[in-house]
Amino acid sequence: MLIEFSNIYKSFGPVEVLHGVSMSVKGGQIMALLGENGAGKSTLMNILGGLLRADSGEIFLDGSPVVMRSPNESIAHGIAFIHQELSPVNDLRVYENMFLGREERKRFGFLDRAKMRQKARELLADLEIEIDEETYMRDLDASHKQIVEITRALLCEARTIIMDEPTTSLAEHEIELLFKLVRKLVAQGVGIIFISHKLNEVKDLCTDYVVLRNGYVVASGKMDEVTTEQLSEHIVGHELAQMSRTAVMHHEDEVLRVEHLSRERQFSDVSFSVKSGEILGVTGLLGDGRSELFRSIFGDTPDYEGQVYLDGQPFHAKSTSQAIRAGIVLVPSNRKENAIIPDLSVLYNGTLATLKRYCRLGLLRRAPQESEFLVHAADFRLKYGKLDDLVTTLSGGNQQKVVLSRWLNTNPRILILDNPTQGVDIGAKQEIYEIIRKVASTGVAVVVLSGEGQEIIRLCERTLVMYHGRIVGELRGDEMTEQAIMKYATGLGA
């Protein structure tokens, strides 16, 4: 069993995300696939999983070229993709989930439940997993759901399993359970591609590594010949390591103070403050609750406990529009889902939050709308065709600039940016950092939520690290290193 990628290229619109990637995985290997968000890991794996097609390049399976036109073809070739966000059917039982879509049948198409139960029981016993196949999926915890997902892969005789950040939502002992299973599978000759941001864990589990950066393979080899420091440098890259950091300055006026904020299952007992002109980072791993925390402060989910103070006065936004009027704005993560209005033009997307301002007698006037937007467009070096083109015709970085200008039009006092450089290339990234620094220099308190360590280190003066809904660490200036952040983010700081 050997999978080889040969010279894979892939572009999304004008942006090329894979520039001739070659790598290989064979049975018995646990291959760590490393890289920052946007490095091309997911794209590469989606090509293998049949969710995307490569623009050029080939995949070889045991030496013969294969094309995955759909997830089903990929599965038929013995490749199983376990996604980061699991999608089990919670209202079905464990064995039903295991056989979902490949149910055993009797004559006339009736379900052969007995056979499915028995097969499921055998497999679980075989792997020494203590799960009752009759349990409802909703009654399992995260790690066991993950394990059921893996057994699903084994049932269709997967020879290669892709695991996309499988441990982010797992607790320490659950991770142990998962690793035990992974090692067992590898001993049976299965090949694993393991995507993770936690270098310690990767070092511990994996046998080999490949590092992707901006769509290139920048390093690969045996895991026991490399240190986590070296891996981290490969991941970040020399270029970014050289990128200038924001100067740490002294700020006087506290704008936002948060005391003992809690919301059930999302964050608990969070306290911090931000000053005018400061750039504060908030980071952590998936499931740390940072996005949920700021969504609450922004009035999107206002049913929290605790107290927020704006300029020293108690403030509780009941709606997003109330927060915006008070000068708090949040540029949400996942631009496509939460920010872009695909059916509106560049101009309207860039001015959507302030349309009322351009009205006279209830009718929109084009001239002030255009002139306000064009100021930002020039400032941000926005690349667009016509103002009336749909916003979806722009590249990711330019869409993000349009979204930023939408918010900066409102003259915010507190600017919260959730994952502001998601899916943008390194050039646009630098430009966006410059924009953010400039905004902060005008006295706006900026809060940057990001899971990318380097982004926090380059852009922020100070960072809070969250773990399972709590702030577990605070780092300032030179204290901010990937290692220090990761230590807190994995819950090892305390």
Add this chain to the structure above:
Amino acid sequence: MDMGKNKVIKWFSAQWTGNPLFSTTLALCAIIILQTCALGFDYASFGEWWSKFCNNWIIVLRNNATTGIVSLGMAFVIISAGIDLAVGSTFVASGALFLLLLDSSGAGLLPAAGLSGWPAFGIAVVLVVLFGALLGGVNGVLVADGGIPPFIVTLGTMKIYRSVTQHFMQGRSPTFPSSDFGSFSTVTIGGYMVMPIVYWLLIAAILYVISKKTVFGTHVVAVGSNEKAAKLTGISVKAVKRMVYVMTGALVAFASVIQICRIGSMDYSNAGSGYEMDAIASVIVGGTRMSGGRGTVIGTMLGVLIIGVMNNLLNLYGVPPFLREAFKGVIVIIAVLLQKKEATS
């Protein structure tokens, strides 16, 4: 020569893929040509043909004025990613109120209050439009604040509004004083009875301005296109949703007034029934996306015309009435197929 041909083809394909109304307009032109042919050219003079031609068009437009107005409201609802199945029932309920208010057989509410003549008519129209807005508002509140899917809400109110109207109107038979107020719809201009068409075009013009030049018009698109983003942008998604249903209710009530003034009565069990589907069909044919975010007033007008002219055409060619609905169905499906091609290419 060759260059010119190439240019035409290029322009055509750019329009075909880039302009969502292009195929709709082409289809309408094709149907109009067929319709014109159906009238025949066998006339003594051009003047005779012309008057026949105009007459036919006035009839087509007038017959579609009420559904046209309803469709415009429906377009806003669908652009906001909703649907309003209750338009037909709102139509009949507001019509019933209108008749009760102006009843000339002795029990009219306004005559009883000592009001008569055009002032009474004016008050009645305002009250009926407000009533329609209220019925729409109930839909809007249930959708926006109750969080119930619009299809379910309006399916429910569709049943409620009509059934309550029918029950309430049992044993009541208000008479509309057509001789006094019928002229609201029936007065002729240049020998043609065009008032319903005038109202329709006037409303279309107002709605066009609302959709293109107001914050509300933009917010409707934003909510329909990406509700989550709209909410995070500080747009009051709930207010926008409530408003589109209120607006539709008011428009439907006004359409009901036009209709009653024109024909002088209302059949509580049948009037307005099927309006919801006719309106949805027109809106879809007019290039509006069922899942919201895309659609225009002009497209909706084209959609109403396509279905209206098609009906007329089938009538002129003598297609049996029961089959006409089938043609409507075919048109809707073809229209959506064409739009799908535009969207993916």
